Amino acid sequence: MSKKVIQVYDRPAGGWGALKSVAQQIFEQGIPGKGARTLLSANQPDGFDCPGCAWPDADHTSTFEFCENGAKAVAAESTARRATPEFFSDYTVQQLSEKSDHWLEAQGRLTHPLQYDKASDKYKPIAWDAAFDLIAGHLNTLPSPNDAIFYTSGRTSNEAAFLYQLFVREFGTNNFPDCSNMCHEPSGFAMREAIGIGKGTVLLSDFQKTDAIFIFGQNPGTNHPRMLGELRAASKRGAAIVSFNPLRERGLEKFQDPQAMGEMLSGQATSISSDYVQLKIGGDLAAVKGIIKAVLEADSVALRNGLPRIIDVAFIAEHTSHFDTFVKDVEAESWDAITTESGLSKTQLQAVANTYMSAKSVIACWGMGITQHKHSVATIRMIVNLLLLRGNIGRPGAGPCPVRGHSNVQGDRTMGINEKPSASFLKRLGEVFDFVPPVEHGYDTVGAIETMLADKNKVFFAMGGNFATATPDTELTHRALKQCALTVHVTTKLNRSHLICGRDALILPCLGRTEIDVQASGQQAVSVEDSMSMVHLSSGINPPASPHLLSEPMIVARLAHATLKQKSKTDWMGLVANYDKIREKIAEVFVDFSDFNQRVKVPGGFHLRNTASERIWITATGKANFYAYQVPRDLPIHKARQNQVAPVFNLATIRSHDQYNTTVYGLNDRYRGVFGERRVLFINKEDIAQLSMQAGDWVDLVSVAEDGTRREAKRFMLVGYNIPLGCLAAYFPETNGLVPLSSFADNARTPTSKSIPVMLSAHIEECPA
Structure with missing residues (x-):
């Protein structure tokens, strides 16, 4: 049985820890020689495609591209057992x-x-x-x-x-x-009607040309490690990288490339995010709408003063529909609603908007932190709206990039x-x-x-x-x-x-x-x-x-x-x-x-x-479509909090670092400092104090569902973590039972696994019969 340890992880993602983890996995599977040979054949002209994630290869013809989770997947499949x-x-x-x-x-x-x-x-x-x-x-x-x-x-x-x-x-x-x-059902549904195709429009080469990368609801350090190589290169050449994530994830902060001997030997690492925006769980739509509102306000100032426009007026006129209706909706949305629901200040959102406006080309990436919400389709269309404002679809270094999971x-x-x-x-x-x-x-x-x-x-x-x-x-x-x-x-x-x-x-x-x-x-x-x-x-x-x-x-x-x-x-x-x-x-x-x-x-x-990358819009209007959405205030978490006296938290299910989807390779989550245990609950330290509890205490979770059914997940250890107040995170599949079958994304019917209203109570050990 692994020893249970909770500690702060202050080293970069990747590095020697990744190499050690892969070596350990290869030896555990009983394939030392065969494992190394197999890994070197991954993503090669005469070899096999990595059975891990769907992130593309920089060069599928000659370069061995190291990836810790891909190596784990290969070792697990090649096991001698x-x-x-x-x-x-x-x-x-x-x-x-x-x-x-x-x-x-x-x-x-x-x-x-x-x-x-x-x-x-x-x-x-x-x-x-x-x-x-x-x-x-x-x-x-x-x-x-x-x-x-x-x-x-x-x-x-x-x-x-x-x-x-x-x-x-x-x-x-x-x-x-x-x-x-x-x-990613919401991604396909949202983009097909917005830009005429349900796939991202960018190529890997666009990451080498972009001025800014906006990352929403994604943890590439654990879920798509090869993506860190592209983010590292973009950061080194000065591209802005803005990450929106409730949890502070190490892979979005610093990365040490295991293939960069200079970094490995010197102990240096590359900073990834130039701006890390910790918004509330489910607050992405409000945050993106706030950025858009700041852009439109800046454009109005420019127009009044006879300065160059901020938005791409020619692109909008030639390639989009419903822009005027969209602008009226944004102007009508209050900053109070935006800041309350996003959990961010107007100053924070204005700073991100400035980054967006100063970039000639922008890529927007997102993962399941965006797609597994009731309002996921609306959120994705708001991200597309942001890109359309400055013509960031259909040109080099720009476009939407939903990052999918399975290979x-x-x-x-x-x-x-x-x-x-x-x-x-x-x-x-x-x-x-x-x-x-x-x-x-x-x-x-x-x-x-x-x-x-x-x-x-x-x-x-x-x-x-x-x-x-x-x-x-x-x-x-x-x-x-x-x-x-x-x-x-x-x-x-x-x-x-x-x-x-x-x-x-x-x-x-x-x-x-x-x-x-x-x-x-x-x-x-x-x-x-x-x-x-x-x-x-x-x-x-x-x-x-x-x-x-x-x-x-x-x-x-x-x-x-x-x-x-x-x-x-x-x-x-x-x-x-x-x-x-x-x-x-x-x-x-x-x-x-x-x-x-x-x-x-x-x-x-x-x-x-990809027709949208060619600015050919296969939609009902024959153009890319702006969509107007109010900042939601009637989500399951809002309704649950209206009807409860005790605190109701918003829970997101996440993967550990020793996991790929439902496959659990081990009991460690290195980047979050958790070792030997999976039944943990990440929570803000102030919330622990408000509950009159301590880190290390064990709690039970009960979902607060609209159908009135009691769903429980028992015995989770509280782990103090850098996450906004009122927000929680725990691993799936241990917490999947808390997600009601009837709770899914509007239009796309994806289960709302990233926004589960729950209440906590102290766990009481049952006496043996």
């Missing part, structure tokens, strides 16, 4: 359920397909053919194809995702809940993993594969849980991920899955979701990104799309963890073959024999993928066209 049938014979599912998420992950790679045996409460081996026949039997006896739910993780390759959505639509449904529903979450959406597909996409898909796709919209993640709760006997199929742990309202989600007739999980390692079984349950082990994939025509490569729309190949270098593993494309093809039989005109086994054939079909369906096989085999791959 194996979870064999013998392992599962030693444990019942109930016994496994009592283990921690960290322990489950640490058992190693799965080696055989497994079927749940209810009589013994154990998983037992099953042959692949029998597994596919079992799934097909369940699917083909459903009253309707819409009684099947097909979840997708963002680590699925383009080829697997394309085959997956094709199979599911030939089966007859658009039920595609995916991880985008839980993270191919953006590519999966491009390939058609979407519960609300466009009519034009369905028409073309049907033409290429000679069938009539379903047009009825399917279930997103929240909708999938709701329908599984309301109607038993569904089939739930997960292509990767950890659905039961990643989703909100944990108790309800688990109940929903247990009501299914069949649950199936395609995966590389054991996780919590595999223990929340339907009446029938299967675990199907697949190849990882680092492993060699050989099909009938020889060794294969898959493709992925990063956060900046670069598409490139990924080819594993390690032997498979077991001879019984199948690739994700092969799993989909064999499932389609078993389920659809003569109903399908698609040559499933022919496509999967050579992934070039899959890419040929992708090119037939998507215009942007013409000559796919030729373009993707060029080292570094190719960039997908």
Whole structure:
């Protein structure tokens, strides 16, 4: 058991601590020699794409780019440990359920397909053919194809995702809940109507040209470490970096590049943020509107005095709509509302506005600190409004940059993993594969849980991920899955979701990104799309963890073959024999993928066209649209505080540094000074005193939800931290159960995991029976 230590971390992000952490992970996984060789093959022309985050590579052709979390992901996948049938014979599912998420992950790679045996409460081996026949039997006896739910993780390759959505639509449904529903759904929704495309417009090269980078609700030091290299270079050449974050995060303050020997040997580090703005949780919309208000006020002064305009009048006139309505709304908003709801002073906001106005080009980045709120769509559109004011879209060094998580979450959406597909996409898909796709919209993640709760006997199929742990309202989600007739999980390692079984349950082990994939025509490569729309190949270098593993494309093809039989005109086994054939079909369906096989085999791959970056606006108005939103004063936190006498705090769920999404690599959070413990609650020291408590005390959290349901998370240790008054932070998935299923972003339905109203009480240890 790790020793529990809480201490101040005053060193830079990266540095020797990062190198030590990676070395420790490699040795813990039992792969010292193999691990180093594998890491050196990540993001190389003949190697594999890092299975970690979706941040692009500076040079996908020659440079090994160090990343601590990517190294952890690679080491975890390449582990020498194996979870064999013998392992599962030693444990019942109930016994496994009592283990921690960290322990489950640490058992190693799965080696055989497994079927749940209810009589013994154990998983037992099953042959692949029998597994596919079992799934097909369940699917083909459903009253309707819409009684099947097909979840997708963002680590699925383009080829697997394309085959997956094709199979599911030939089966007859658009039920595609995916991880985008839980993270960047608001980004896509907000930007499509604002600028005509749901993706960011910048390239990595724009970070070398920009004058200012605004970072909202993001902690790159933990979640996208490679981004720190771009921020370091921008800082060194004098670009302004303004970070908006309730928590003081070390990666946004100082960074020591492990590849910069001069910094490593001298102990020096690079300052990242030129201005660190600690606003209240959920206060970003108010803050950005305050910056806009200051810009417009400065522009009015310039206009009255005959000085050059602050805003880009020509750009606004030629390229935007609804500007006048937007300006009236901003002018009508009071500074009192802006400062109250943002938690920032007018002076602070004016200073940031001055930085914005003095920059010729500005990039705005954001993460899930923006997207997981009730008002997330409005907040993102306000950020886009800020960029539009000075023409900061469609020119070098400028534009919106939503920073996505999983390595191919953006590519999966491009390939058609979407519960609300466009009519034009369905028409073309049907033409290429000679069938009539379903047009009825399917279930997103929240909708999938709701329908599984309301109607038993569904089939739930997960292509990767950890659905039961990643989703909100944990108790309800688990109940929903247990009501299914069949649950199936395609995966590389054991996780919590595999223990929340339907009446029938299967675990199907697949190849990882680092492993060699050989099909009938020889060794294969898959493709992925990063956060900046670069598409490139990924080819594993390690032997498979077991001879019984199948690739994700092969799993989909064999499932389609078993389920659809003569109903399908698609040559499933022919496509999967050579992934070039899959890419040929992708090119037939998507215009942007013409000559796919030729373009993707060029080292570094190719960039997908982005119309907004060309100032072509595919919107209803034919222009980029300004959107007006009042500063919200009726969010869940406002309503909760109106009805309670005791203090109500606003809780944001966050990752630790030894974690990637739901995968927990260890029990340390180095940059926040937490070691050996995950059940911690970050809180302002003054709030601890107001509660008549002390740091180190243990508390229980109870959510204050509009539905009146009592949701608890018990036994969390108070940790004094630099965070605004009234705000809290704790790790997920430990606090996911506090998020009501009914609490999600307006329009985008993303769970509000970054703004949970909660009350605290002293934890009382229960007496043993």
